[in-house]
Amino acid sequence: MKIRVINESNNPLPSYETVASAGMDLRAFLEETIIIKPFERKLIPTGLSMEIPIGYEAQIRPRSGLALKHGITVLNTPGTIDADYRGEVKVLLINLSDQNFVVNSGDRVAQMIIASHEQPGWLEVEELSETERGAGGYGHTGIK
Ligand SMILES: O=c1ccn([C@H]2C[C@H](O)[C@@H](COP(=O)(O)OP(=O)(O)OP(=O)(O)O)O2)c(=O)[nH]1
Ligand SMILES: [Mg+2]
Numbered sequence: 001m002k003i004r005v006i007n008e009s010n011n012p013l014p015s016y017e018t019v020a021s022a023g024m025d026l027r028a029f030l031e032e033t034i035i036i037k038p039f040e041r042k043l044i045p046t047g048l049s050m051e052i053p054i055g056y057e058a059q060i061r062p063r064s065g066l067a068l069k070h071g072i073t074v075l076n077t078p079g080t081i082d083a084d085y086r087g088e089v090k091v092l093l094i095n096l097s098d099q100n101f102v103v104n105s106g107d108r109v110a111q112m113i114i115a116s117h118e119q120p121g122w123l124e125v126e127e128l129s130e131t132e133r134g135a136g137g138y139g140h141t142g143i144k
């Protein structure tokens with residue numbers, strides 16, 4: 001997969017931290033430290049642009065450690081990076097804690113999964129097939 005890196009010398013490529021990781025960690029690429037105040041959201045640059053193959057997307061997801069320890073999550077999770085997007089990948093973080101959160105350049109702020117997807121066409125019909133569930137949802141099978 002093609003990737004363009006701003007300032008290659010101090011912006012390492014995203015990488016899988018273990019042999020079977022689903023996601024590769026994304027690092028902030030910053031000129032200045034970013035502070036995210038409680039309940040504030042900030043768009044974090046990564047210094048990366050990519051050429052994802054057609055039929056694939058990248059999903060930007062939170063890191064569980066940041067969520068558990070600092071209340072930091074990805075506001076639009078999973079963020080969608082389209083195969084035809086050529087701009088810089090950015091991560092939209094929100095701070096759901098009551099403490100300021102400091103992001104330094106190089107910090108691993110989120111993870112990125114490359115996933116295949118379909119682009120189905122529509123067949124417009126008058127009736128859909130019957131199922132046992134029908135229109136039941138939102139807990140209609142019981143909550144517990
Ligand atoms: O977390 C994200 C989400 C999106 N993007 C970039 C890549 C994506 O291909 C583009 C558009 O994202 P999306 O479709 O989610 O946003 P939109 O609000 O629908 O904007 P657009 O009208 O540009 O599609 O923005 C990111 O860099 N990070
Ligand atoms: Mg869109």
